[in-house]
Amino acid sequence: MTDKVKEVAIGEAEHIKNQTITAARSAAYLxxxxxxxxFVSHRSLWQPLTSKLAPTFTLGIGVTTFMFIFTYLPQMAVMAFTSGPLAAISAALLVLSESSTLFTILSKTFLIEDALTDTFDGVLVSKNTTNLVSEGRQIKGGNDIMGKLGKITKKPFQKFTPTALVRYLMYLPLNFIPVVGTVMFVILQGKRAGPAAHTRYFQLKQWNSSQRQKHVEEYEAAYTSFGVAAVLLELVPLASIFFAFTNTVGAALWAADMEKGNVTSDGTSPMLKEQARKAE
Known part of the structure; x- marks a missing residue:
């Protein structure tokens, strides 16, 4: 039994190592x-965000303030036994993660679902993949990117489900492990967030569940790489609403590259790989 456990542990460690190397090489995190x-250079994409800015900003401030007032000190006290001098920092990161998750759930469920869809579709239109977008909404004439977007015929972004909360709560105790636990927590969140960012793309492609699963498994490391970067950006207090939209833009750019066949075997574009190589 001991040998079997050791064998499984070694195998899992090797798998994680290989996935980490593949994720880094994919450059999907870019x-x-x-x-x-x-997003910053295309003003036409700002409209969905600006139309929701006031209510979402207010929600973000409220959620973050509430969480720090009522949960920071109790969690820091618990982490004092596991993290020692790092308790204050670990607790702050945990509260930020909790606030970000709660804010994302509430905002995407009640405030910005359609705005994110518009942003995703707008980027695809700007990248000359209008035929793909027409599978999920009406397309109008004109030169304005967002003005071309007509009535949505298929709504892709799934609203909050109990499963998502249960999974989050299962991973939450990892944060009580100093440094390593927080890193593992972010990676696990990223592994879920990566494929979720392409929910709209999968729907526009009219893929069934088995087709989606096959695609995600093929590019598992790249999706995790993208998801980790996206999760880290959305952990930034108050700015998470902005990054929710820019992450959607990034996901749409990736989808456009996939649609045009401008990706390598690991799922990302040669251009991004070259940028990553130069940054090393």
Whole structure:
């Protein structure tokens, strides 16, 4: 039994090592960064965000303030036994993660679902993949990117489900392990967030569940790489609403590259790989 456990542990460690190497080589983590640059340089994409800015900003402040007032000190006290001098920092990161998750759930469920869909579709239109977008909404004439977006015929972004909360609560105790636990928590969150960012793309492609699963498994490391970068950006207090939109832009840029066949075997574009190589 001991040998079997050791064998499984070694196998899992090797798998994680290989996935980490593949994720780093894929450079998919650059898509969220590319999304920021693309969003900032294309004013036509700002409309969905600006239309929801006031209520979401208010919600973000309220959620973050509430969480720090009522949960920071109790969690820091618990972490004092596991993290020692790092308790204050670990507790702050945990509260930020909790606030971000709660904010994301509430905002995407009640405030910005359609705005994120518009942003994703707008980027695809700007990248000349209008035929794909027409599978999920009406397309109008004109030169304005967002003005071309007509009535949504298929709504992709899934609203909050109890499963998502249960999974989050299962991973939450990892944060009580100093440093390593927090890193593992972010990676696990990223592993879920990566494929979720392409929910709209999968729907526009009209893929069934088995087709989606096959695609995600093929590019598992790249999706995790993208998801980790996206999760880290959305942990930034108050700015998480902005990064929710820029991450959506990054996901749409990635989808456009996939649709045009401008990706390598691991799922990302040669251009991003070259950028990553130069940054090393």
């Amino acid at each position: 898509y969220p960064i590319r999304g920021i640059a693309y």
